[in-house]
Structure formats: C-alpha cells, structure tokens
Amino acid sequence: MPPAVYVVSIDPQASTVWWANRITDLPFNFSQEHETPENLAILKDAGAEVHVIANQKGGVGKTTATLNLGAVAADVLSHSDRLMHVFIDTPGSLQDENLLLEALKYAKDVIVPMPPEGLAFDPTARTIEQVIQPTGLPFKVVINNWDPRDGTADLLDTEAYIDAQGWPRARTVIRRYKVHTRASVEGRVVTQYPKNRVAMEAREDFFRLALELGYGGGK
Template sequence: MASSILVVSTDPQGSTVWWADRVGIALPFDFATAHDDPGSLKYLKDTGAQIHVICNQKGGVGKTTTTVNLAAVTQEVLGDSDQRLHIFVDTPGSLENEHILMAALDVADDVLVPLPPEPLAFDPTARTIEQVILPRELPYKVVVNNWDPRDGKADRDETIEYIEAQGWPRANTVIRRYKIHTRAAAEGKVVTQYPDSGTTLRAREDYFKLALEQGYGGTR
C-alpha cells in the first residue's frame, strides 16, 4: 500500500520551489518535481490515475495552495492504495514558462483555475482560459479562492457574476481566505495537518467540499 495521491510540482519559480525543497517533510501524499524535465510528465499517463492540472498564468492566485490542500483532503478520504488514484499537477504562474503548462495540459484529464476576487486578476485569467485551456477542449472549472468573508459578500458575488458572464464553468465551492493557510505554507504543512481549532475545521471544510464536488472521493 502506498499513497493514492501524488502532487507534481512543475514550477521552476516561486513558492513551489519552496515546497519542492521540502520534499523530505512529512507530507500526507507523495510529492515529485518535474521543473527540469517537463517531457517526463507524459509518463504520468502510465499510472492510470486521474490527472488534475491546477493552472492560471496570473501569479499568486492560489495554485500551489489549492493543489497541496486538495491533494491532502483527497488522500484523507481515499487513504492508501495499491494504485495511484489521483495526480495533482501545480503549474507556473508566468507566461514565460508556458511550455511547461502546455506539457502538463497534454496529460490533463481536467483543469482547475483558481481566481481570487480581485478584478486585476480577471484579464490574465481570461487569457489562460481562452488561449490555453479552451483550444484543448479540456473539462475545466474556475474556483474562487482567497475570499475573505470579513470583506463582505460583494467581492465574492461580483467575481461569480464575472465568471458567469464569461460563460465559464465554476466550482460552487468558494475557498475562503484564512491566515492559517499562509502561515501553514511557511511551515510546510497542509490543511489536514493543522492543529485542531474552529478555524481549522472551516478551512478544511472548503477543500473537502471542493474535492467532493469534483468527485475525487468517489472512485475507491
């Protein structure tokens, strides 16, 4: 029996490198890097696992946070397995590494696009969807991430309206902003490893809801 979940980091820059440096840390899923050799991503297909690519060429929208936490809750639901069941691929948040994103999308079964409730992120997100995802006819969903309920519902609702006006499919689950996510990332921890508290439960719930909505728990 081994971990049913693999996270693959393909981002040669930024926060994922930080995660990649901590491969030795006690993560609840397997972790691999493919920064230097995006061509190796094609071998992921041989595992028979469902491959989920998390992408948005706008930086800092929550790709890495979504990837590792969705992987963590899916591992918790499915437990260990003889087979690899799901692979989550984190991708670069920059246009210059588009070839890496392309290699990831070549093996994708589906795509998740995190989008924060910030109008500045809207146009770059539209570019990724229209120029990179739609031409491949891959199933995809936009997921609103990093919404702070204390800011009121207007930001969230305007973002949802924008997504719907574009005609993009959207995850019903909205990932809320919790400082604990930012803090935990600095410690190399994922949502299932946070010390129990009311906030932890709510923070976890968002990812469990998203995993359930995506059907990640139902293939055991």
C-alpha cells in the same frame, strides 16, 4: 502500498518544493519536474487521473490549491491500493507557457483558481481563452481567497463575471484564512492543521471542493 496521490510541480520558481520540503510527513508522493516534464507521461500511464492547476496570473492560489487538494484526496483515499490522482502545480507566468502546455497534454481536467478581485479578471481570461479552451479539456474556475469580513460584493461580482463568460464555476469558494497563509511557512497541509474551530473551517473548504470535483470518490 503506493500513496493514492502524487503531487507534481512544474513551476521553475519551485515554491511548491520549498513548501513540500518543510512538511515532515507528506501524505502524498511529490516531485519537481520542470526540467523533466516528460515524466508526467509515466504518471498518466499508471492509470491515474491527472488534474492540472493553472492560471498564468501569479499568486492566485495555485500552489495552495494543489497541495491541499492533494492532501484531502490522499486522506479520503488512504485505503486505496493504487495511484488514483495526480495534481500538477504550474507556473504563474506567461514565460513558461510551454511547460503549462506540456502538462495539459496529460490532463483529464483543469482547475483555475482565481481571487475575487477585478485585477485578476483579464489575466484569468487570457489563460482560459488562449491556453485552456483550445485544448478542449473540461475546466472549472474556483474562487480562492475570499475574506467573508469584506462582505459579499466582490464575491458576487466575480461570480457574475465568471458566469457571464460562460465558464464552469465551482460552487465551493475557498475562503481566506491566515492558517492557509501560515501553512507554507510552517510546513503543513490542511489535513495537518491544528484541531481548533477556525482551522477546521479552513480545512472544510478543501474537503468540500474535493467532494464537488469528485476527487474523493472511489472507482
């Protein structure tokens, strides 16, 4: 039975590969395709929904979101008998815009992770206005890396900014947890986190996001 989820990286920086290679028991198929982006067409032809995770600002959580959304979707769809979802991790730089544009050709929708900080506003706006909106694809901005200990001011500012731009925003906010930061070093995805309270909370954000985005539902 093929796994229900395929995760692809087209980021030449390849931190996804570095992470994925450390995971001993990957719950999805994975490949690096920045040199062969035409392979994305094959995945789309398999009838799967293709989701592109994009923001040309670096370090906003694209790789974290891609691998963990892939993991929770694979978990929920573990009894599926066919490929249902493809998640594509894309470069966090302006140089590789051609690769991002290539991925968008196959996309059903786009997820735009963004941290709750003013410095991320302009670069995120550039990606959305110059690259995503011209394709006409549906997209959703997901606030990632919010630390509840910092209070809600930055979160509320960021939500207000996104809403003022008229961009669709996920209700689910991915909170900041050390366990996510450590996961890449330890070679884990959320579904493989230890079963303690904090790790379960961290995991819950991704399950909630997948549910909100409709990645768990059957079809």
